[in-house]
Amino acid sequence: WKATQVKKENGKIILSGQVYLKRLETDLSVNVIYEIVNKNVVSKQIELQQNNLSLLFYSLGTSIVPECSPSSYWSFDDNMNMGGTVHETYPAAGYILNDTLAIGLLTDAGNRNLWTRNIRRRPSKQGEIGFRAIREICDANLIRISNKDERLRQNNFVKYTFGEVSDFNHPVDTCLYPIPNVTTWKTYHNGYVKKHGNIYKIEKRGKEVSGVRIPYYLTDGFYTIRFKHRSNNPITIRLFKGEGIENKDIIGLHYQSDIPSLQSEWVEQEETVFIANTEDKPIYLLIAASGLNDSSSSLLIKDLEVIRSDAHNYAYHRLEQGKKSVKKVFIFVNSSQATLHDLRLASQIYLAEGLNFVGTTEEKCVYACYQMLMWITSRYNFAPLNxxxxxxxxxxxxxxxxxxxxxxxxxxxxxxxxxxxxxxxxxxxxxxxxxxxxxxxxxxxxxxxxxxxxxxxxxxxxxxxxxxxxxxxxxxxxxxxxxxxxxxxxxxxxxxxxxxxxxxxxxxxxxxxxxxxxxxxxxxxxxxxxxxxxxxxxxxxxxxxxxxxxxxxxxxxxxxxxxxxxxxxxxxxxxxxxxxxxxxxxxxxxxxxxxxxxxxxxxxxxxxxxxxxxxxxxxxxxxxxxxxxxxxxxxxxxxxxxxxxxxxxxxxxxxxxxxxxxxxxxxxxxxxxxxxxxxxxxxxxxxxxxxxxxxxxxxxxxxxxxxxxxxxxxxxxxxxxxxxxxxxxxxxxxx
CATH class of the missing domain: 1.50.10.10 (Glycosyltransferase)
Incomplete structure (x- = not known):
């Protein structure tokens, strides 16, 4: 979209214009209003309105794009982000210029910009353990950073997308990942594996949790993981980013611990999980026995499937006839070292200042954290959820x-x-x-x-x-x-x-x-x-x-x-x-x-x-x-x-x-x-x-x-x- 008019008014720059939507026979009015908040922060307000349709569904993307290749990209939990979908503790991201200047993109709260960060639900029946990924995820790609391939094409950006629902009930494609060769599997707390036909026998010699990590190269997205297991101990399932085995490395299936198993018969296991922040790194699937003591025992698994579903994406935000819809983001610039500390602190301080909050640094931090934990409830319910x-x-x-x-x-x-x-x-x-x-x-x-x-x-x-x-x-x-x-x-x-x-x-x-x-x-x-x-x-x-x-x-x-x-x-x-x-x-x-x-x-x-x-x-x-x-x-x-x-x-x-x-x-x-x-x-x-x-x-x-x-x-x-x-x-x- 390109503006056809621009004007300055009360310290603001207002871009405006019309978009004719031929297939829907409607004119869409667009205003983009930039306003200086202070020497570090600019607010960007996007206003949409249409008068021809009783209801229009829309999604909206807004980006910051550097004129030249940045030194690096960052997100709130990763000061050297390699790109892709970002789903972290606080929705902020940006890039570094000349190793000295941090540029960041921030969003107004979810109850005002109408986004949610929900990717999962509680178990649906007695005996299930851990959250499951939901099959219609709103704002799955709320933040995206250009990935390796896009950067090679000089397509550099950090982008918010508001109002897009990803439907995994009706995927446009699926991909079954082959089981990696057993020689590439890695131990976890002294566990090791032997293959007997189509059955994998995982011997366990560790305390508490012991098993194997299976290497996959999974991209950001929605996955179904299925297998059958037999054990005299409960089992634990995790997805680790890279080869890490610490809690900070868990990228999916955070709470799938001590899942009941049986020694006498095969138990079917199916998990759905949405993962992000993969950054072209290997993802290790942990399958392990838990609740162990010093004695050794074994876990049998078979029929392992890891399936990616590619979503059918479409708009879910509502633009009703004659009513204005507003989205607000903030762009900040900060001269600082590209450390995790500085980027996290700046993301909170400048959001609070963009929202016209006045207080100490500590007060700005607690205020900004609260704002990023205010969402809408669901695709069909825009009531606020905290x-x-x-x-x-x-x-x-x-x-x-x-x-x-x-x-x-x-x-x-x-x-x-x-x-x-x-x-x-x-x-x-x-x-x-x-x-x-x-x-x-x-x-x-x-x-x-x-x-x-x-x-x-x-x-x-x-x-x-x-x-x-x-x-x-x-x-x-x-x-x-x-x-x-x-x-x-x-x-x-x-x-x-x-x-x-x-x-x-x-x-x-x-x-x-x-x-x-x-x-x-x-x-x-x-x-x-x-x-x-x-x-x-x-x-x-x-x-x-x-x-x-x-x-x-x-x-x-x-x-x-x-x-x-x-x-x-x-x-x-x-x-x-x-x-x-x-x-x-x-x-x-x-x-x-x-x-x-x-x-x-x-x-x-x-x-x-x-x-x-x-x-x-x-x-x-x-x-x-x-x-x-x-x-x-x-x-x-x-x-x-x-x-x-x-x-x-x-x-x-x-x-x-x-x-x-x-x-x-x-x-x-x-x-x-x-x-x-x-x-x-x-x-x-x-x-x-x-x-x-x-x-x-x-x-x-x-x-x-x-x-x-x-x-x-x-x-x-x-x-x-x-x-x-x-x-x-x-x-x-x-x-």
């Missing part, structure tokens, strides 16, 4: 999305996601745990989702004037009372931790958790504000029961009375929420400050939950479910979680804790500085970085940490107007 991270995709965990949406000012998205929550409410009044595109979810239980549903309704009403759905609210309130305090004594009894620590449950219910009592107490105050029949005397009873978790002798708020040596930020979260929602405390200053002073602290950060004396838990004293345990400083064994830690510090600040502001600033800095290559929001940070494998690839680029922006407002360290959505969503609503 995923915690690529690792948890495509599922929206309702409790996680609450903290994400509460961290920004976005009336439209907040209301639509609230309505999605409301639609999961069951006959008891409980709100679902998870919304799973391309697959149903029946998980509705007594976790904190229903409590937060009440908070969510009240916050939306206060901020945006959103009407309160009283029928839904009444049912949710009744569920909370029946589930947590049926005898009306003000003491919360629950099967689960009513907070993020979801690695333990209590089938017979427990009243021993401080966070549960505090969350229930806060919810009763919210319920009263919503017009539910809650007396102030009852609220005071729930508050006092929360305060009763403070142990005067120990000098801190006991997290769990069964494990009194366990200390957490989790138990302080309700205190923060009370300050956030009502600007008043529940706990005393002594309780909050003494607890914060007892939480382990070093190098600018602290664990979310830890042993008050020894920091790390052992198998013998862990406060988790029997099958749950992690290395020192990893995940819930004293890993550090940004959102909960900052909220605890803000609670301390409100009580006059002298270290609060310093701790807040240091913890934010640690989030993007602790790992030299990972300047972004994480699920958790390891508290002991010397532990091998403590940096999980799955924790990269996390959404709910954006809530720290709201926590900083509560602390008086940030203003609402620094969020570009505040004027549009709050002030325009007259709030």
């Amino acid at each position: 995923v915690p991270s690529i690792n948890y995709a495509p599922d929206m965990y309702n409790r996680d999305s609450f903290w994400s949406l509460m961290g920004v000012y976005d009336k439209e998205a907040s209301e639509e996601i609230f309505n999605a929550w409301a639609s999961t409410q069951d006959e008891r009044g409980a709100i679902g745990t998870i919304i799973t595109p391309s697959m149903g979810s029946r998980e509705v239980k007594g976790n904190e989702a229903t409590l937060e549903f009440l908070w969510y309704a009240w916050v939306n009403h206060k901020l945006y004037g959103t009407p309160i759905p009283m029928d839904k609210i009444k049912k949710a309130f009744e569920f909370c009372m029946n589930e947590y305090d049926p005898d009306g004594d003000g003491i919360c009894a629950a099967e689960f931790v009513l907070g993020q620590n979801d690695v333990v449950d209590y089938p017979d219910k427990t009243t021993d958790l401080a966070v549960n009592q505090g969350m229930f107490a806060v919810t009763m105050q919210v319920a009263k504000e919503l017009g539910m029949p809650v007396t102030q005397d009852y609220i005071e009873k729930t508050n006092q029961e929360y305060r009763n978790f403070y142990d005067n002798k120990r000098g801190y708020l006991v997290d769990n009375r069964k494990y009194p040596y366990s200390i957490t930020f989790n138990s302080l979260l309700p205190e923060f929420v009370s300050w956030w929602l009502f600007n008043r405390p529940i706990l005393t200053s002594e309780m909050v400050i003494n607890t914060l002073n007892r939480i382990p602290y070093r190098n600018g950060y602290s664990p979310i939950i830890s042993h008050v004396g020894d920091i790390y838990f052992t198998q013998e004293n862990k406060p988790f479910s029997p099958n749950m345990f992690w290395d020192n400083g990893v995940y819930y064994n004293a890993g550090s979680w940004l959102r909960e830690e900052i909220c605890g510090y803000v609670a301390g600040l409100k009580h006059g804790w002298k270290d609060a502001e310093m701790r807040i600033k240091k913890r934010l800095a640690v989030e993007i500085n602790l790992h030299p290559d990972e300047p972004f929001s994480h699920e958790f940070l390891p508290f002991d970085v010397t532990i091998p494998g403590c940096w999980w690839p799955s924790t990269r680029v996390f959404s709910w940490n954006v809530f720290v922006l709201r926590a900083l407002e509560v602390a008086g360290m940030r203003l609402p107007v620094q969020d570009p959505g505040y004027a549009k969503s709050v002030l325009s609503a007259g709030r």
Whole structure:
């Protein structure tokens, strides 16, 4: 497309013109608007409109093209990208000129530019393990970088494609890959193979997982992998990029572990997987036995098939008659070394600045990560979907999305996601745990989702004037009372931790958790504000029961009375929420400050939950479910979680804790500085970085940490107007 008109207007360059679509007998009006954001960033807005057809489906590609061959190409997870489809933790890519100048292409959020990064679904039946690739993938080629052959032809580009669906139910072609010669198979943890006719016998001598890696040269795309297996152990399947065998090298089948097998008969296995970022490198298919001990055993496989399906691609975005469709991208330029650190940091900072966000470097990072984890739900459902991270995709965990949406000012998205929550409410009044595109979810239980549903309704009403759905609210309130305090004594009894620590449950219910009592107490105050029949005397009873978790002798708020040596930020979260929602405390200053002073602290950060004396838990004293345990400083064994830690510090600040502001600033800095290559929001940070494998690839680029922006407002360290959505969503609503 070439513009026929150009004009400058209010600092913008506007290109415009018409496209006559002969086969459809319609005129398409196109405007492309360039605007300088700052010295590093230009926004590019593309507007489409047509008045002749009742409905037009379209896809749209937009590229950056260098005038000469770049020094190299980069993507968010690969600073020397060799080209092809890019599907990584954060959708950004570009090229380097003269080894000194980084050029990047960024996109507005998926709920506004109408894209999703979903390539998979949960298992469809009992006994299946791991995600399956879906057969109609939207935006499979959201980002493409010119590959080796295209570069040789001087066809250099980095491109976004919005609105294209790849249909693998009706492929235009398929390709069956021959089984590589057995002499090329490589060992994995001391496994080796012998061929007997059409049967491959994999001997296993390693511990835990042992087998073979089979070399294939697979291009980016959709694959079906089939074979039959027999073993007295479960099996594990992986696709590795290159010959690597570490978690960071897994390119497909991330969760296909401990798949049941049988020694007595053949078990048929079929997996579908979409892979990207292959970059002309060999892909190794791991087939291994798992759950091994020191004794040797064998795994038999036969009828191995690896089949690529080439998609039928077509448009799925809708351009309705007389309505304008808008896509927005950003182009940045940055003088820097082409390091992974610099490129990742620039991709986040310049996206935040392109969206007119104002804040510190750390604040820009958490804001940008959130934006890239806001998608549309599916091809037929353009409602917003918030995923915690690529690792948890495509599922929206309702409790996680609450903290994400509460961290920004976005009336439209907040209301639509609230309505999605409301639609999961069951006959008891409980709100679902998870919304799973391309697959149903029946998980509705007594976790904190229903409590937060009440908070969510009240916050939306206060901020945006959103009407309160009283029928839904009444049912949710009744569920909370029946589930947590049926005898009306003000003491919360629950099967689960009513907070993020979801690695333990209590089938017979427990009243021993401080966070549960505090969350229930806060919810009763919210319920009263919503017009539910809650007396102030009852609220005071729930508050006092929360305060009763403070142990005067120990000098801190006991997290769990069964494990009194366990200390957490989790138990302080309700205190923060009370300050956030009502600007008043529940706990005393002594309780909050003494607890914060007892939480382990070093190098600018602290664990979310830890042993008050020894920091790390052992198998013998862990406060988790029997099958749950992690290395020192990893995940819930004293890993550090940004959102909960900052909220605890803000609670301390409100009580006059002298270290609060310093701790807040240091913890934010640690989030993007602790790992030299990972300047972004994480699920958790390891508290002991010397532990091998403590940096999980799955924790990269996390959404709910954006809530720290709201926590900083509560602390008086940030203003609402620094969020570009505040004027549009709050002030325009007259709030």
